[in-house]
Amino acid sequence: xxxxxxxxxxxxxxxxxxxxxxxxxxxxxxxxxxxxxxxxxxxxxxxxxxxxxxxxxxxxxxxxxxxxxxxxxxxxxxxxxxxxxxxxxxxxxxxxxxxxxxxxxxxxxxxxxxxxxxxxxxxxxxxxxxxxxxxxxxxxxxxxxxxxxxxxxxxxxxxxxxxxxxxxxxxxxxxxxxxx
Numbered sequence: 101x102x103x104x105x106x107x108x109x110x111x112x113x114x115x116x117x118x119x120x121x122x123x124x125x126x127x128x129x130x131x132x133x134x135x136x137x138x139x140x141x142x143x144x145x146x147x148x149x150x151x152x153x154x155x156x157x158x159x160x161x162x163x164x165x166x167x168x169x170x171x172x173x174x175x176x177x178x179x180x181x182x183x184x185x186x187x188x189x190x191x192x193x194x195x196x197x198x199x200x201x202x203x204x205x206x207x208x209x210x211x212x213x214x215x216x217x218x219x220x221x222x223x224x225x226x227x228x229x230x231x232x233x234x235x236x237x238x239x240x241x242x243x244x245x246x247x248x249x250x251x252x253x254x255x256x257x258x259x260x261x262x263x264x265x266x267x268x269x270x271x272x273x274x275x276x277x278x279x280x
Contacts (some may be wrong), residue, residue, distance in 0.1 A: 118222040
């Protein structure tokens with residue numbers, strides 16, 4: 101049974117990774133995950149922004165990035181510009197304020213394409229996990245033919261369930277992106 105449980109845990113990680121990547125696709129609302137992956141040059145060292153500043157969402161379409169050390173305000177601002185996120189930071193001497201612009205219909209469709217691509221990558225990862233599980237089943241000499249067939253079918257049921265999860269999460273994200 102360890103093959104099935106191992107397969108399920110790998111597929112669960114794939115879904116978690118996909119959901120994490122979905123949060124980086126903005127839906128017209130401010131979300132700290134928009135800048136979470138930014139690296140800021142701080143005294144010559146690329147440092148994650150989370151280690152340099154607190155990030156808050158005071159309003160639905162605004163992010164505040166308040167550095168612990170005000171001397172790195174310029175570096176944070178520069179990192180946001182260079183990250184090419186389509187966001188314009190404003191430095192008020194205390195913190196960086198980012199106002200999230202309204203999304204145009206065209207931009208929303210681009211984001212939907214991006215989300216579909218992320219979902220497709222997740223499905224490919226799920227298929228690869230299934231392939232590995234089927235190889236493990238085939239190579240397990242302790243299993244007779246009937247058990248191998250039953251386990252292979254069980255792996256197929258598991259991947260069907262996870263593919264449905266991917267489709268459901270994709271639909272939710274598409275609806276979120278297309279709602280104004």
